[in-house]
Every structure is written in C-alpha cells, then in structure tokens.
Amino acid sequence: MRIGVLAIQGDVREHLQHLVQVGADAVSVRTLADLAYVEGLIIPGGESTTIGMLMQEEGLIGAILQRVTNEGFPVYGTCAGLILLAKDVIGKSPARLGLMDIVADRNAYGRQVASFEADLDIVGVEGGPFHAVFIRAPQIIAVGTNVIPLAYYRDQVVMARQGSLLVSSFHPEMTKDTRIHHYFVDLVARRVMTS
Amino acid sequence: MADKQQGTFTVKAGLAEMLKGGVIMDVTTPEQAVIAEGAGAVAVMALERVPADIRAAGGVARMASPRIVKSIMEAVSIPVMAKVRIGHFVEAEVLEALEVDYIDESEVLTPADDQYHIDKWRFNVPFVCGARDLGEALRRIAEGAAMIRTKGEPGTGNVVEAVRHLRQVNAQIRQVVSTPSGELADLAKELRAPLDLVRRVKELGRLPVVNFSAGGVASPADAALMMQLGADGIFVGSGIFKSSNPEAMARAVVRATLHYNDPKVIAEVSEDIGESMPGLEMTTLKPADRMQDRGI
Numbered sequence: 001m002r003i004g005v006l007a008i009q010g011d012v013r014e015h016l017q018h019l020v021q022v023g024a025d026a027v028s029v030r031t032l033a034d035l036a037y038v039e040g041l042i043i044p045g046g047e048s049t050t051i052g053m054l055m056q057e058e059g060l061i062g063a064i065l066q067r068v069t070n071e072g073f074p075v076y077g078t079c080a081g082l083i084l085l086a087k088d089v090i091g092k093s094p095a096r097l098g099l100m101d102i103v104a105d106r107n108a109y110g111r112q113v114a115s116f117e118a119d120l121d122i123v124g125v126e127g128g129p130f131h132a133v134f135i136r137a138p139q140i141i142a143v144g145t146n147v148i149p150l151a152y153y154r155d156q157v158v159m160a161r162q163g164s165l166l167v168s169s170f171h172p173e174m175t176k177d178t179r180i181h182h183y184f185v186d187l188v189a190r191r192v193m194t195s
Numbered sequence: 196m197a198d199k200q201q202g203t204f205t206v207k208a209g210l211a212e213m214l215k216g217g218v219i220m221d222v223t224t225p226e227q228a229v230i231a232e233g234a235g236a237v238a239v240m241a242l243e244r245v246p247a248d249i250r251a252a253g254g255v256a257r258m259a260s261p262r263i264v265k266s267i268m269e270a271v272s273i274p275v276m277a278k279v280r281i282g283h284f285v286e287a288e289v290l291e292a293l294e295v296d297y298i299d300e301s302e303v304l305t306p307a308d309d310q311y312h313i314d315k316w317r318f319n320v321p322f323v324c325g326a327r328d329l330g331e332a333l334r335r336i337a338e339g340a341a342m343i344r345t346k347g348e349p350g351t352g353n354v355v356e357a358v359r360h361l362r363q364v365n366a367q368i369r370q371v372v373s374t375p376s377g378e379l380a381d382l383a384k385e386l387r388a389p390l391d392l393v394r395r396v397k398e399l400g401r402l403p404v405v406n407f408s409a410g411g412v413a414s415p416a417d418a419a420l421m422m423q424l425g426a427d428g429i430f431v432g433s434g435i436f437k438s439s440n441p442e443a444m445a446r447a448v449v450r451a452t453l454h455y456n457d458p459k460v461i462a463e464v465s466e467d468i469g470e471s472m473p474g475l476e477m478t479t480l481k482p483a484d485r486m487q488d489r490g491i
Contacts, residue, residue: 007216008216008453009214009215009216009217009237009453010212010213010214010215010216010217011212011213011215012215012216013215014212030453045212045213046213046214046215046216046217046237047213047214047217047237047238047273047274049232049235049272049273050217050235050236050237050273050449053235054235054449054450054453057450079213080213091272092272106272107272110294111274111294111295111296112206112210112274112294112295112296112297112320112321113201113202113291113294113296113319113320114201115201115206115209115210116199116200116201116206117199117200117203117205117206118198118199118200133205133206133209134206135206135209135210135213136210136213136274136296171209174205174209174212
C-alpha cells in the first residue's frame with residue numbers, strides 16, 4: 001500500500017519512518033504527479049501558513065479536494081495538517097483544504113512554553129494510553145454531528161474522524177509508538193478494498 | 196490519567212523539528228514580520244538591528260527591547276525567536292517571561308560571559324545555538340540547546356563560512372559514524388564533546404537535534420546550496436531586509452528552499468527579485484570583527 005507524506009515542510013521524515021515501520025510503502029509528496037500515485041496522504045506538523053501557501057502554489061489544494069470528494073481519498077492531518085483540513089479556523093487563516101466539519105483554534109494551547117506531553121486514551125487504538133506530544137497545538141473547539149471524536153484531553157477533542165478524514169492536535173510521529181499510523185494504514189486499506 | 200509535562204526536551208526539540216525545510220527570517224519591526232510571514236517564513240527572529248547593521252554600528256549589541264519583541268509577537272501567528280548574548284541568562288529569563296517561542300544564544304550579540312554559556316536545561320523555553328564544528332554543536336546540546344545552526348559569518352552576505360561550517364560538521368559526523376565503538380572515547384576527547392552524545396551521533400548518523408544553516412545566505416541559490424549540503428532549514432539574517440526588494444527576495448528564498456533540488460525552479464524564482472545585499476569579503480574582516488569566533 002502506497003501512502004504519501006506531504007513533503008513541503010515540517011515533520012516529514014518521522015512520518016515516513018513510522019509508515020515504513022507499520023509496513024506501508026511510504027513516499028514523499030511534493031507535486032501533483034506524486035499525489036496521483038498514493039492511496040492515502042498524511043499532512044504533517046509544520047507551519048500551516050507556509051504549508052498552505054506552497055500547497056496552493058503547487059496546485060495541491062485543488063487536487064486533494066477533488067480526490068477526497070470523488071473517491072473518499074483518506075487524509076490524516078496532524079497539528080498543522082489539522083488546521084489545513086478544518087472547515088473553519090479562528091483567527092488568521094492560511095490557504096487550506098477546509099474539508100472536515102470542525103472548528104480549529106490555531107495555537108490555542110498557547111505559545112511554545114505551553115507545549116506539553118500527556119497520556120491519552122484513544123477510541124479504536126488498543127494496548128493502553130498513547131503518549132501524545134502537543135507543540136504549539138491547535139484546539140478543536142467544535143465538531144459537526146458527522147464527526148466522531150476519538151480522544152479527549154481535559155474534555156477537549158484532540159483527535160477525530162469523519163469518514164476517510166482523520167485529524168489530531170498532537171504529533172504521533174514524535175514518539176516510537178506506531179499505533180496511530182497503523183490505525184491510518186488500516187483506514188486506507190479498508191477503503192481501498194471497498195472501493 | 197497522568198498530568199501533562201511541560202518544558203521537556205521532547206517538546207523543545209520538537210518545535211525545531213516542525214520548522215524543518217523552512218526559512219527563518221530576521222526582522223526588526225512588526226511590518227517586516229508580516230512581510231516574512233506572508234512570504235512563507237516558518238518563524239521570525241525579532242531583533243533591534245540585523246547583523247549587517249550591528250556590524251556597521253559597532254559597540255555593544257544586546258537583547259532587543261521587550262517592546263520590539265512584543266510588537267512582533269502580536270503581529271504574526273508563526274513562532275517568534277529572539278537573541279540573547281552568550282552567557283546572559285537574565286536576558287534569557289526576560290525573553291522567557293515574554294513567552295518568545297525560541298531563544299537564540301547568539302554570537303551576533305556581544306558575549307556577556309567569555310567562559311560559560313547559559314545553562315539551558317533550567318528553562319522551559321527552548322534554545323538554538325551556533326556551531327562551527329561537531330564538537331561545538333555537541334557542547335551546546337550538552338548545555339541544553341534543542342536546535343543547532345551552523346554559524347557562518349553573520350551580516351556579511353557571503354556564504355563561504357556557512358558552507359565551511361556545514362561541511363565541517365558533516366565531515367566530522369561521517370568520521371564518528373565510521374569510527375569503531377571502542378575508539379569513540381578518544382574521538383570524543385578530541386572533539387571536546389561528551390561521549391554519550393558522540394555515541395548518539397554514531398547511532399543516528401546525524402546530530403541528535405535539527406541543524407539549520409545561518410550566517411551569509413543572501414540569495415535563493417545560496418539557500419538551495421545549503422539545503423543540498425544537508426541543512427535542515429535556513430536562517431536568513433540581513434539577506435532579506437538588506438536586499439533591494441525584501442518581499443520578492445523573501446518569497447524567492449522560501450521557494451528555493453523547498454525546491455532546492457530543482458535548478459529550473461531556482462532559476463525561475465531568481466528572476467526579478469532585485470539586488471542581493473552588498474557582501475563582504477572575509478579577508479577584509481579584522482579578527483575582532485569575526486562573530487563566529489565568539490563563544491566556542
């Protein structure tokens with residue numbers, strides 16, 4: 001199974017390594033040609049303004065929108081990727097996909113000094129709590145009725161799913177735990193089989 | 196469920212990981228910060244003067260006024276970094292109180308301590324430090340730095356020192372990787388670096404934290420050169436706002452950093468961006484003018 005990591009800027013290497021560890025064929029996606037050959041895509045953490053702007057310039061925003069709308073293309077956004085997937089964003093908003101029925105508040109957990117690590121229970125991820133790393137993380141402040149919350153931190157949704165779209169406020173690629181990458185690869189596999 | 200942990204090395208080094216592949220720009224006003232953000236910078240460095248002007252002004256260069264740092268933090272949503280003098284832990288405490296996102300303990304400012312760097316472990320805010328070689332980089336990491344930038348020679352618009360330092364770090368990493376484990380202790384002594392960090396470099400085949408290039412990048416091709424030589428990202432100091440068209444230069448450097456392996460794109464972005472900053476030839480610098488020799 002070939003899964004892409006959007007390789008404009010940010011935590012690309014770590015996502016690629018995690019995907020390889022769970023048995024996926026992991027590739028970097030920089031261009032429309034790269035995008036055409038992947039069955040799912042991870043949008044990594046980084047700076048959402050920078051990633052959004054350069055995605056726009058490469059024509060990737062339109063192309064991803066089309067694949068999600070036409071074929072339920074699976075996309076997982078972590079941190080900056082969550083902002084790019086959110087339908088609404090509080091404050092200054094970068095160019096983005098706006099596909100998922102959530103409202104994101106950028107850097108709502110505060111500046112870097114407020115960045116933190118915490119253990120979370122995640123629905124559908126077995127084997128005990130997941131150690132999550134939040135870095136200048138966005139908050140999901142509202143979710144639509146078609147969005148399934150998968151994890152909470154202090155009553156706030158920090159991971160959610162809507163069909164083939166997955167988001168998390170935190171960075172699963174920053175620890176050695178590959179369970180969330182496994183979860184996403186499963187999601188891609190199931191969609192590939194049913195389509 | 197366990198409560199949250201803050202200020203850990205993971206979250207400190209983690210922010211630097213998020214900046215990989217990006218460009219961090221020196222800015223001195225909120226207006227410049229907005230231009231940098233609009234051009235796609237992943238972070239800005241808030242300063243009172245860019246290095247070229249610090250060089251020209253002479254005298255003692257200190258941390259920027261909190262008023263400047265705060266106004267820049269209010270103007271943009273991307274991370275804001277700021278510089279402190281080497282060893283000046285009170286300037287660092289001030290910047291931590293302002294909640295800047297990263298502190299650069301920088302040779303661009305006049306050193307406050309000619310013997311010791313700041314004990315960076317006791318801060319919640321992460322630090323980036325300059326280095327000219329692997330030993331220097333690992334000494335800074337041992338003091339708690341969560342990000343490294345090769346020093347280059349700031350404010351010169353001349354990339355030669357940036358190239359020299361990055362090549363040096365990479366050559367020494369290759370040396371560590373090819374040295375048998377039993378001989379690493381000797382090599383660590385030679386590098387004047389802690390053995391556990393030298394072991395870690397051997398394991399990873401790279402530095403244990405992100406390494407950006409700094410000090411002399413003045414054109415899109417310079418930025419792409421440093422990326423091709425293996426930098427994780429680029430600091431541009433005077434190179435943006437000392438050029439004739441900062442907005443165009445900023446965008447071009449960002450795009451060249453992304454497409455560093457594609458000469459066609461670099462050619463395209465290098466058109467119509469005005470003049471790069473005027474540069475300085477290294478041999479014209481007196482020993483006292485060489486910022487890279489501070490805090491080694």
